Every structure is written in structure tokens, then in C-alpha cells.
Amino acid sequence: xxxxxxxxxxxxxxxxxxxxxxxxxxxxxxxxxxxxxxxxxxxxxxxxxxxxxxxxxxxxxxxxxxxxxxxxxxxxxxxxxxxxxxxxxxxxxxxxxxxxxxxxxxxxxxxxxxxxxxxxxxxxxxxxxxxxxxxxxxxxxxxxxxxxx
Numbered sequence: 001x002x003x004x005x006x007x008x009x010x011x012x013x014x015x016x017x018x019x020x021x022x023x024x025x026x027x028x029x030x031x032x033x034x035x036x037x038x039x040x041x042x043x044x045x046x047x048x049x050x051x052x053x054x055x056x057x058x059x060x061x062x063x064x065x066x067x068x069x070x071x072x073x074x075x076x077x078x079x080x081x082x083x084x085x086x087x088x089x090x091x092x093x094x095x096x097x098x099x100x101x102x103x104x105x106x107x108x109x110x111x112x113x114x115x116x117x118x119x120x121x122x123x124x125x126x127x128x129x130x131x132x133x134x135x136x137x138x139x140x141x142x143x144x145x146x147x148x149x
Contacts, residue, residue, distance in 0.1 A: 051065035
């Protein structure tokens with residue numbers, strides 16, 4: 001019996017999940033935010049990714065394979081993980097620090113929650129690593145749209 005690989009080939013993991021209307025770029029870290037944060041400006045994309053119970057993962061597969069994430073996203077009134085990611089990527093207003101070095105969290109405060117997507121720069125685009133609605137924690141924001149230092 002041949003088993004499916006636990007991780008798809010890189011070309012499969014890096015496949016772009018199109019957003020509404022078939023667009024690849026579902027949002028962006030704009031020039032103003034990039035300058036304030038000291039990071040590259042660029043489009044936000046959701047990639048197919050992969051999930052490993054022991055090694056984590058990234059992208060859409062990492063989200064849909066995590067029952068806790070799916071429950072939380074549905075609890076925030078989203079039908080599925082893709083819609084959540086698309087909405088946050090298009091509407092984020094804040095950037096917070098992410099737990100992992102080299103990553104940032106784009107956040108959209110909505111309905112008493114902070115809807116967040118964790119992003120990592122690939123050298124060309126900001127790739128969605130994971131996503132989750134969370135309660136405001138009062139930690140400092142790295143950037144807020146419309147506010148200059």
C-alpha cells in the first residue's frame with residue numbers, strides 16, 4: 001500500500017490559493033507600513049502550504065488541518081478559513097509582533113476580537129503562515145494605519 005507523502009512536493013505547497021474573483025494578491029503590506037516596520041513592502045498571498053502535527057506547518061493546509069483554528073474561525077462567524085484569511089488580508093489596520101522571529105501579524109479589530117494572520121516574507125511576497133481570531137491582549141502595536149510616529 002502506497003502512502004501519500006506527509007508533505008506535498010514544494011511546487012504543490014507553494015501553489016497559490018486564489019482569492020475572491022481569482023486574484024492572487026489578497027492584500028498587501030503597503031509602502032507606509034513597510035517603512036515604519038523596516039520590512040519589505042509586498043503583496044499578501046495564501047499558499048496551499050502543508051501541515052505536520054509534529055513540525056507545525058504553514059498556509060491553507062496548516063489552517064484546515066488544525067481543528068482548534070477551524071473552530072475559532074467559525075466561532076468568529078466565518079464559513080471557512082479561506083474567507084477569514086481573505087477578509088483580514090484585505091482589511092487589516094494594525095501590525096503586531098508575531099511569536100516567531102521574522103514574522104509579523106496583520107490584525108483587523110472587529111466585533112470585540114482581533115482577527116489576525118501571521119505573515120512571513122518569502123523574498124517576493126508575504127505568505128500567510130497561520131490565522132486566528134483572538135481577544136485583545138493590550139500588547140504594543142508595531143504599526144497602526146493612519147498613525148505616524
